[in-house]
Amino acid sequence: MKNPLFTKLAALAAITLLLLFGLGLIEDVVRDRQRYRSMTAQGVANSLAGPQTLVGPMIHSACVESWDVATGQGEERRATEQRREFLLTAMPEQLTLQSGAAMQERSRGLHKVNTYNLKAHITAQWGSLASLQPQATVKGSRMQCGAPILMMAVGDARGIRTAQLTLDEQTLPLKPGTFHPTYSRGLHAALPEAVRDQTNGLSATLELELVGTERLAMVPLGGNTEVQMGSSWPHPSFAGRFLPSEREVKADGFNARWRLSALATTAQHDIANGKKVCDAASTAGSDHALAATAERDCADSFSVAFIDPVNPYTLSDRATKYGVLFIALTFVAVGLFELMKKLRVHPVQYLLVGSALCSFFLLLVSLSEHLPFGVSYAIAATACVLLLAYYASHMLGSLARGVPLGAGIALLYGLLYVLLQLEQTALVVGAIALFMVLSAVMVLTRNVNWYGLAPARAGATHGTTRPEAA
Structure with a gap:
């Protein structure tokens, strides 16, 4: 291909749209469960007494x-x-x-x-x-x-x-x-x-x-x-x-x-x-x-x-709204590993990583119907972090690269849980955290020659092979 960088970006854009569609389906599931709960409340009111x-x-x-x-x-x-x-x-x-x-x-x-x-x-x-x-x-x-x-x-x-x-x-x-x-x-x-x-x-x-x-x-x-x-x-x-x-x-x-x-x-x-x-x-x-x-x-x-402040459907709905941010930040992290370590990650691998991130929200809403929300969140987050850390270790070529990616995703889940517990200060905490992430990305890429990026990647190796061969 004449310009593999643009081809890669186009593939990532298509994958992102596909993942957004998946997140939309998960949001529909959450709304359906909320409607079922409202119908339950109305059913109890019809059988007992209303407000x-x-x-x-x-x-x-x-x-x-x-x-x-x-x-x-x-x-x-x-x-x-x-x-x-x-x-x-x-x-x-x-x-x-x-x-x-x-x-x-x-x-x-x-x-x-x-x-x-x-x-x-x-x-x-x-x-x-x-x-x-x-x-x-x-x-x-x-x-x-x-x-x-x-x-x-x-x-x-x-x-x-x-x-x-x-x-x-x-x-x-x-x-x-x-x-x-x-x-x-x-x-x-x-x-x-x-x-x-x-x-x-x-x-x-x-x-x-x-x-x-x-x-x-x-x-x-x-x-x-x-x-x-x-x-x-x-x-x-x-x-x-x-x-x-x-x-x-x-x-x-x-x-x-x-x-x-x-x-x-x-x-x-x-x-x-x-x-x-x-x-x-x-x-x-x-x-x-x-x-x-x-x-x-x-x-x-x-x-x-x-009111019930820990309504699992309300909290799950709020969590799902952060799904796009999760996918974007994770893709940025993987892209930085590609850039800094001269690796090549296939678009299918991006798709699998994004799918694992989306599955967290579905796990969360399903588990919270049977367990307390905090316990459900911990189980879903731990399962996804372990899966992504294991997969990233193979995708990026070594355990030393997969573990930091998993730790970063674990930090994101921790931040999201804090945001869900906050009401008045959720916006300011989220804005500060996003600014810190953007600052870190800019610092890490401050010396990158973006014009020379495509030629430099011509000899890059796949993440599933040994990077030392590059």
């Missing part, structure tokens, strides 16, 4: 105002009844919730889902209940209201295990449903009609045991709302419109406290107007404009997600 949202306690009463309107003239004149239906609500002046969430891991096949058992002690206090007094809008109208109902709405009523309501030291029976047009899932108790005229306030205590999946949200309905939550789960993710005013996260669990005033939230007004309570996770991936629109259309809330 929970607490709205209440609050008191409401459905009313109808009717009046007569005269129509027609003379003998055809008659009265037609018109009516207006509306809902009266009374929000608590003071709302206190003390809760503890015990985690319960559920699994289907290879996939595990975090569920929780929440035990909550909820205290609500009302002052004046004047908001339950209907006000006529038409002179001479007739007013009819249903009994006041104290309600507690939840996201998924299937998760209610036990509930007990005490109203001013009197236990009231609870019934399913809320009779609220918007927040219909939950429980309620009918109150005596006399509470409308009560001026010395009202106090209710609710003991609630509730199970749910992965996430718990709350709406701050009180004039003053105080929520305290503790759990043995060490990886909470706080979201929603309000972060905790105090929080302590340790290896054995977390404690968080929210203190909110009605002056800082529109939750009372939102719930009174029937706004829906949105899932914080549903808008997390949307763009800024869509998220802002969702916030306007949703009631204020805050939430805790019991």
